[in-house]
Amino acid sequence: MANIKDIFIPDLGADKDVDLIDIMVKVGDIVEVEDGLITLETEKASMDVPTPYKGKVVEILVKVGDKVNSGDLIVKVESTEESINEVPSSSNENEKEPIASPKDDESKITSPTQFVKEQTIKSVLEEVRVPDLGADKDVDLIDVMIHVGDIIVKDYSIITLETEKASMDVPAPFGGEVIEIFVEKGQKINGGDLIAKVIKTVVIEDKVPTPLAKIVEDEKIVEKASCPIPTIQEVAARSIEQEESNVLSKKATKVYASPSVRRVSREFGVDLGFVKGSAKKGRITVEDIKAYVKEQLNKPASATGVGFGFNLPEIKEIDFSQFGKVKRVELSRVQKVSGPFLHKNYLASPHVTQFDECDITELEKFRKEQNEIAKDFKLSPLVFIIKAVEKALKIHPKFNSSLSADGQELIMKEYFNIGVAVDTPNGLLVPVIKDVDKKGFKDIAIELSELSKKARDGKLTNADMSGGCFTISSLGGIGGTYFTPIINSPEVAILGVSKSSIKPIYDGSDFKPRLILPLSLSYDHKVIDGADGARFTTTLSQILSDLRLLSM
Structure with a gap:
């Protein structure tokens, strides 16, 4: 029987009067367990508050701009399922006799059982430091590519260093949410210097007995729902090769993005509803916005909304070396960014x-x-x-x-x-x-x-x-x-x-x-x-x- 469930702000620790910066649902929406309802922003990071129930949103008691605290009522959901945090009763008077395992005669488990690994996910605060730079000292930091609140994945480039010989990107050694940055563009840094602090998730596995029927059921669910997170390199490759569009054909009703990503989207004039997110749960990253803008700029003029009734001809690759000696010089970072911007303008x-x-x-x-x-x-x-x-x-x-x-x-x-x-x-x-x-x-x-x-x-x-x-x-x-x-x-x-x-x-x-x-x-x-x-x-x-x- 359907019932109304109240959903409250979870424990926010020492944080008080937290800013509510986004509401991702509206009355009448059907939500699944773990779907984001609202986004909160503290001084250090942003977080989505998910729903513990599956059902229909019947009332929203907060609005964007509110200051909220732990325990505040935010949404009412008409639910037909129990919370994922509630443990259903397992009593069964008509339970059958246990089936003995040939390899474990002393087993007293009441159904066919197999020891499997149960995963517990915990958040851990980790430091990201400058790797060993060899003999180089006081290296110039010429670019910082992350912001507080960004969700990054492993191997995501976070800063760029420049020595007398070359420039190099320092990749993230793991994924997570950036909560604090200790460097800024223009400073001199050395191996071992602290770059940022990141909250990463770790999986702790414990062997526990689980009914075989439950294992089979879980495997079917995982097989159906699993969606591996692509690396930044894969996202970039798809963007360059245009194997998969970064533009959604239909505007998304829910957008998952950190405040820093939303700020970048406003600077570029990008509607996040049409950007395809590559991170977990479809969360949009800065790289997704860049890929979206690049794809839009590479479209024919008539498709970009410029208003021309013809397509611009493609620039053909010419082998200039057939006419004489040449050399290639890479554009500066400023030229790479400003060129498409000026062209669009x-x-x-x-x-x-x-x-x-x-x-x-x-x-x-x-x-x-x-x-x-x-x-x-x-x-x-x-x-x-x-x-x-x-x-x-x-x-x-x-x-x-x-x-x-x-x-x-x-x-x-x-x-x-x-x-x-x-x-x-x-x-x-x-x-x-x-x-x-x-x-x-x-x-x-x-x-x-x-x-x-x-x-x-x-x-x-x-x-x-x-x-x-x-x-x-x-x-x-x-x-x-x-x-x-x-x-x-x-x-x-x-x-x-x-x-x-x-x-x-x-x-x-x-x-x-x-x-x-x-x-x-x-x-x-x-x-x-x-x-x-x-x-x-x-x-x-x-x-x-x-x-x-x-x-x-």
Whole structure:
């Protein structure tokens, strides 16, 4: 007979007021034993709370964002089965006489029996350390590929080291959940240094007598339900060879992913409901998201939602060595990541570039005068351009927006975070100066210098490069006149700045030498019209020509 079962938060130990970050079921769902109901997040890790009953969800008493504690009621389930934690009565008055085993006459077991291994699963906290590096000392750590809360499998690459001779990935010696990380990108490490602490599961086997009928039944269940966890190498191989799609044809109703994985999915704009998870119980890893994005980018243009009515032709492999001597140089990590991102942005946004120029003769005079008296900072032309862009964004707010995912709304931003493209040995990086409207020339100059140094040293964090509203790409220190910068999605415009030069400008009676700065504004034509683009560069030109307009 069906009955209502209450499901409570399990013992959380010393943790109190734990964040509830996800509810994986809704009223009316049919759940199986061990199916996840909710996801909790503590300071160290995330965990799913499973159901101990099979049945139908009839009531949910919590919501995302709640603070919960041990023993709180979360869900009511209409169940027809007993909890897996409850032991059913084994009394049977009509039990048959025991069948003696020919090899064990003294056996008193009441049914055909065989000694089998019973598995007990326990969680163990283990340390992951840097392996023996031989003679190498103070090796550079150039990449950390795990986050707190990630579920990793054995041989998953967790960090990348770089010596004078080569770079190498350090694999995980076992699988589990990462709860603490002790290293960061850019530091020097040696053999034996602590990398992370991981909770891994171990199986303890004990020999216990089990009825043969039960063994046969269990073997059938295992044979039907067993699903080995693929290694990261296997997942990567399937992605590269496209033997198995990483995209689900139908959106999943339940998503199993850690908070760090969900954060990565938001950064990539990926709907986790369509990502195929490779870890235990279909849990999604960062590698699954990467494989999903790679597969989507490799699809023909018409299949990616870009909107073209034709398929892009495949790039044919050419043996260039038939024409002369060649050598292969691997792309940097930044180029491997940014290349597909720029390609997607270029295809997804109809780019239009407005060219203009402005007279910065007076600005340059003022800049040099201030640098002569400045002691702890240096004013570059870019500092004034950043401040002028912030003023122009206030006058033309459409440029400080993003298009909604469904393309039906503009998200107007009331903050002013300006990204600045920085040329580094590893490729182009875009740190973001936050709250430009609240900072003066000196503050911007100091922050710009610090972020540029971090970029060149390879020490920028995700926080340093996120939250931008508008991007400036300056080639003034290199040269050139005009170019077409690619929009840094989800922004809707980007400003290209080239090298200034002296030009003769007619003032109505005579030609006078003036310092002229070329501007190149690329914008998304889905959001911004040509007239708006021209108005923006005209406003920007006026401000840079007369800095007094910044105060108006």
